[in-house]
Amino acid sequence: MAATASSNTDYFASRPSPRSRPSLAPTSPRTPLLGRSISGQFGSPGGSYLREQEEVLVWELHQRYISVGIAGENRPRGVLRFGYGVNDGRRVGDWRGVDRDAGVGLDEVNEKWGREHELFRADVTDLDLGLVEDVLERAVRTLHVDYLQLDAKPRKVVLAVSSLLPLPVLEVTLKVLFGHYSQPPVVTLMPTPLLACVGAGLRNALVVEIGWEETVMTAIGEYKTVAERRSVRGGKMLVQNTSALLRDTLKSTTNPKTLIPLKFAEDVAQRTAHCPTDPNAPSSPDSSFTITIPSTTDAPVQKVTLPFSSLATPATRTFFPPSTSYNDTNDLPLSTLIFLILLALPSDLRAQCMARIVLTGSSSNIPGLRTRLLRELDQLIRDRGWDHVHSYGSAKSPLPLRLRERIAGEEGKGAPAYRPPAQPAEPPLRTLETPAARSDTTATAIDSAANDFSSPRASIDPATSLAARIDRRLATQSKNDVRGVVRGVETLGAWAGGSLFASLAKSNASIRGVAEITREEWEKKGVDGCDLRGL
Amino acid sequence: MDLALPSAHYACPCSSSPSAITSARRASHISAPLKDDDPEQSTFDPHSPRSAYNLLPLTHLLFCDECSQIRCPKCTIEEVITWYCPSCLFEVPSGSVRGDGNRCARSCLDCPVCEAPLNPTSIGERDTAEEYVLRCGYCHWTSADAGIKLAKSTKLTEQLAKFRRTRVEGASGLQHDDEANVPRVAITEASKPQPRDHDDAFGKLTTFYKEQLSESSDAPNPYGGSNYNSPTNLARIMGIYGGLSRSALKKSREKPQPMREAHGVNEGVATFQPEEDGDERDIVGKMRELGWDDLTSEQQQVVAPVNGDARFTSELWPVSTRLRTKRGKRCKVCNQIVFRPEAKPGSTRTKVRMLAHDHIPKLALQPLNVAARAQDPSFIVRKDQLYVEPNLRPHAAQQYVLTVTNPLFETVKVTLTTPAITPGKVKSRVTILCPEFSIGPAGEMWDDALSSSTASTSRPEDGSRKAAMASLTGGEDSERQPEAGKVWEKSRNRTKVILEIVPGALKEISIVPKAEEAQASEVLGEDEDVLQVPIFVRAEWMAEVSHPPGGKPEPKELREIGYWCVLGVGRIMG
Numbered sequence A: 001m002a003a004t005a006s007s008n009t010d011y012f013a014s015r016p017s018p019r020s021r022p023s024l025a026p027t028s029p030r031t032p033l034l035g036r037s038i039s040g041q042f043g044s045p046g047g048s049y050l051r052e053q054e055e056v057l058v059w060e061l062h063q064r065y066i067s068v069g070i071a072g073e074n075r076p077r078g079v080l081r082f083g084y085g086v087n088d089g090r091r092v093g094d095w096r097g098v099d100r101d102a103g104v105g106l107d108e109v110n111e112k113w114g115r116e117h118e119l120f121r122a123d124v125t126d127l128d129l130g131l132v133e134d135v136l137e138r139a140v141r142t143l144h145v146d147y148l149q150l151d152a153k154p155r156k157v158v159l160a161v162s163s164l165l166p167l168p169v170l171e172v173t174l175k176v177l178f179g180h181y182s183q184p185p186v187v188t189l190m191p192t193p194l195l196a197c198v199g200a201g202l203r204n205a206l207v208v209e210i211g212w213e214e215t216v217m218t219a220i221g222e223y224k225t226v227a228e229r230r231s232v233r234g235g236k237m238l239v240q241n242t243s244a245l246l247r248d249t250l251k252s253t254t255n256p257k258t259l260i261p262l263k264f265a266e267d268v269a270q271r272t273a274h275c276p277t278d279p280n281a282p283s284s285p286d287s288s289f290t291i292t293i294p295s296t297t298d299a300p301v302q303k304v305t306l307p308f309s310s311l312a313t314p315a316t317r318t319f320f321p322p323s324t325s326y327n328d329t330n331d332l333p334l335s336t337l338i339f340l341i342l343l344a345l346p347s348d349l350r351a352q353c354m355a356r357i358v359l360t361g362s363s364s365n366i367p368g369l370r371t372r373l374l375r376e377l378d379q380l381i382r383d384r385g386w387d388h389v390h391s392y393g394s395a396k397s398p399l400p401l402r403l404r405e406r407i408a409g410e411e412g413k414g415a416p417a418y419r420p421p422a423q424p425a426e427p428p429l430r431t432l433e434t435p436a437a438r439s440d441t442t443a444t445a446i447d448s449a450a451n452d453f454s455s456p457r458a459s460i461d462p463a464t465s466l467a468a469r470i471d472r473r474l475a476t477q478s479k480n481d482v483r484g485v486v487r488g489v490e491t492l493g494a495w496a497g498g499s500l501f502a503s504l505a506k507s508n509a510s511i512r513g514v515a516e517i518t519r520e521e522w523e524k525k526g527v528d529g530c531d532l533r534g535l
Numbered sequence B: 001m002d003l004a005l006p007s008a009h010y011a012c013p014c015s016s017s018p019s020a021i022t023s024a025r026r027a028s029h030i031s032a033p034l035k036d037d038d039p040e041q042s043t044f045d046p047h048s049p050r051s052a053y054n055l056l057p058l059t060h061l062l063f064c065d066e067c068s069q070i071r072c073p074k075c076t077i078e079e080v081i082t083w084y085c086p087s088c089l090f091e092v093p094s095g096s097v098r099g100d101g102n103r104c105a106r107s108c109l110d111c112p113v114c115e116a117p118l119n120p121t122s123i124g125e126r127d128t129a130e131e132y133v134l135r136c137g138y139c140h141w142t143s144a145d146a147g148i149k150l151a152k153s154t155k156l157t158e159q160l161a162k163f164r165r166t167r168v169e170g171a172s173g174l175q176h177d178d179e180a181n182v183p184r185v186a187i188t189e190a191s192k193p194q195p196r197d198h199d200d201a202f203g204k205l206t207t208f209y210k211e212q213l214s215e216s217s218d219a220p221n222p223y224g225g226s227n228y229n230s231p232t233n234l235a236r237i238m239g240i241y242g243g244l245s246r247s248a249l250k251k252s253r254e255k256p257q258p259m260r261e262a263h264g265v266n267e268g269v270a271t272f273q274p275e276e277d278g279d280e281r282d283i284v285g286k287m288r289e290l291g292w293d294d295l296t297s298e299q300q301q302v303v304a305p306v307n308g309d310a311r312f313t314s315e316l317w318p319v320s321t322r323l324r325t326k327r328g329k330r331c332k333v334c335n336q337i338v339f340r341p342e343a344k345p346g347s348t349r350t351k352v353r354m355l356a357h358d359h360i361p362k363l364a365l366q367p368l369n370v371a372a373r374a375q376d377p378s379f380i381v382r383k384d385q386l387y388v389e390p391n392l393r394p395h396a397a398q399q400y401v402l403t404v405t406n407p408l409f410e411t412v413k414v415t416l417t418t419p420a421i422t423p424g425k426v427k428s429r430v431t432i433l434c435p436e437f438s439i440g441p442a443g444e445m446w447d448d449a450l451s452s453s454t455a456s457t458s459r460p461e462d463g464s465r466k467a468a469m470a471s472l473t474g475g476e477d478s479e480r481q482p483e484a485g486k487v488w489e490k491s492r493n494r495t496k497v498i499l500e501i502v503p504g505a506l507k508e509i510s511i512v513p514k515a516e517e518a519q520a521s522e523v524l525g526e527d528e529d530v531l532q533v534p535i536f537v538r539a540e541w542m543a544e545v546s547h548p549p550g551g552k553p554e555p556k557e558l559r560e561i562g563y564w565c566v567l568g569v570g571r572i573m574g
């Protein structure tokens, strides 16, 4: 869809596009099939009357899992977590995965720890793409056969990906989807933070996506990504901290078992992680908590007992570290990051976003996390205030300096040199020319960027005209418009947002995805033919 | 469970075809073993993690006779023939599969805790009305834990759906439409709303977006989404036929407003404030109180989407049994049917079944020395019968008999190639003493039995009676020595050749001390100590060309097929 270069089309129709055509020829008015009453478990009220139309499949690809479902339904039909199937990484007929824990022999600080549970890592330098393809191909096939069970009709696909999905992995994913026998005619790409925003019912939001290797904060204005920052404080760090806690506890017991498999650590984190909402609250009387250690069928049941309050430390240490324990820009606590990203936004957009903080991602439902996050942010704003921006000093805080540089345009020209995300030196705030600015310079620049597949597909600068334009539109306050206070909004999640988006896009031609790739284009040009700028 | 050694796995040629790589510039990222166009030029590495996805037992492979090629799950198209419930074996008509979410709509339910089937159990007292709960026979979970009691023991799924709807509606009905910025009114413990229900909020948001779209977009296509059911669209269609209403006229003159954001619970929005932490405190308190076993595991959340955000096992909902399908398979290249089962769920018969087993030469490896022969683990059924993996001593040469069986009704010329040194970290030496030979045609099953009973199974090259006896009794022929270039044994559709294998050492002894990095790379991963021999098999034969009945028989045509076969030999001892 090279045509989308026509600068600022709203992804999610804010107004009818002049060229929008009737998406579907008037069908002969037939009696709509009424949703069967039994479908209550799955058919959502919204889904039932779309049934007679072609279905759109909604895929969500994550480092740790892939899920799929049908647009208009409220939940995915199937979710596959990598490394959890008994046959994952094994040949057909090799059932040793049934009663053996993979990855035993490594502790959580080891580089290879948990490798079999990740489809890819952010650092793609040593990535075996062929293996990624094999794993994805098996997962897509399994989901089709076991969970979708559809007939062989071609169906459109909406693919939700994290906005920082490495391009080689995206290419392999597209290849697997287009290569599958269900033959999707079109794949529409959508970044997960934007879908989380749609799934919260918002147009502007600050989406905090707690992912696996990193937590990505995205400021979204009018359905467009305006600014983005990230931190390595994510689900992986949480599970690593949980693993360390368990290892330390087990060391002192009579039955020292020092190696904790990822599956167990993750299960413990998933079930027990919590955060005290107020770190200074007087501690209530503590009680002990007993966890059953998974064992093979024959072994006697083992248990580990630890104080319940200690189960709060992994999450607290991960997301709200004491100020002494972090020191580089990729390692900032979530509340500081939110503050910094808000600080960089123009004032009306900032006022909107701070009242629309959306938490999403697999670790985002830890009890206490969201309240703690909002409280710390509230405190930060009280302490530092937005007016302090100019008196920040130069050397102490990295942000104002960067901001000034950017306004001066030092980083705004040309494609910024890419630094792999794993490197601590990477400034977490990325820059982006506005689509308008880009379209002049860039037929070639984009090509070269696409060829250098490690370069970021898009980068964002909050200080440019895109943010400013959005900001101007937000200047007039409408009814029910909450702004300027710290507030969170719940989201149904990226998948459900994708399902909403896809079911609306199906019936309204003016709604378009961030990038659309037709089968024809894919077969002719591969990933080079794809316009991925919005991603 | 162990690896069943010796083993034979086959790689479908589709995994090594150049189509596996779309753009050449990425080729450097794809690991070496499979990148070459000509599979004979490159070696298949059975230790590469990719091999787990490309190697299959012969029984899992199909064959397309149009393309004269092996077909694996990757290169076949699957089409559903029948949907059925594995629990009640009811064949679900295709029209209702989608609406039921691929789940049994009758009374089959699975335990949300352990996935075992649930059974309705009466708990009604004699004088009260009959009531039922669902009980798991395996883990003793009952639906009463989730507060679910049913009036009838039939139509369980329908009752459950109704139950859930009333519960959700009841919960959301209690909530006031508090505008987002107004802090929630203190709610008494009893009427405290449940956390926002995902499904309910999804429905409300969908409605909200649809209304917004129909208001904001100028509706170039009144038939747009074909949502005849949607109230807004119905209203609009009526408006068009009945003339424009005043407000609609006004709207059309105005510039279309952008879609606004959703507000309040009625539009599916829920908010949280920094001051409110009551809910979260309650959850933490409940976690502490209930303990480990009452917290849901991720597995329980993932296995059924409906339980996606249940935190406590008491919030888990019984899951309708997922349907299974019977599927036909077609060749992805030429669309020809290669497998088709009978439609009836109970039937195990097939209509079309093109197995690779019946179309390509099959390989099997056994040690020449009978004493070293391993038991086939699939025949071990008792627990006290221990399976011992065949162990190999490093640097000790061993001879193996490779039996190649021909399922075709033509004589087949076979060429075997193998790298002299096995790929992987442990380098073993492999020599095929006779890499080129032919195998006779397969016949009827009885031919085989008859011919073997007349003691002509083995026709060793020298034709000696002794060798024949030896092979009949299965005893080791100590006098006969394998010779290079000579077939070991030949029967009607089976030829045996000798493989000489010198297992490598797990740790190479080196005089020069190695750098730490080099040492780290020498650490063996799982199964890297298993000696596996990749062999490329090329078979050629003259096939009869099919001709119309009564037509002239056409001359035979040369067919050939090539594929990698990986033979697992044994585990090398450290």
Ligand SMILES: [Zn+2]
Pocket (backbone or CB within 6 Å): B012, B013, B014, B015, B070, B071, B072, B073, B074, B075, B076
């Ligand atoms: Zn294949």
Ligand SMILES: [Zn+2]
Pocket (backbone or CB within 6 Å): B085, B086, B087, B088, B089, B090, B104, B105, B106, B107, B108, B321
């Ligand atoms: Zn059933």
Ligand SMILES: [Zn+2]
Pocket (backbone or CB within 6 Å): B111, B112, B113, B114, B115, B116, B136, B137, B138, B139, B140, B141
């Ligand atoms: Zn159970």
Ligand SMILES: [Zn+2]
Pocket (backbone or CB within 6 Å): B064, B065, B066, B067, B068, B331, B332, B333, B334, B335, B336
């Ligand atoms: Zn074919």
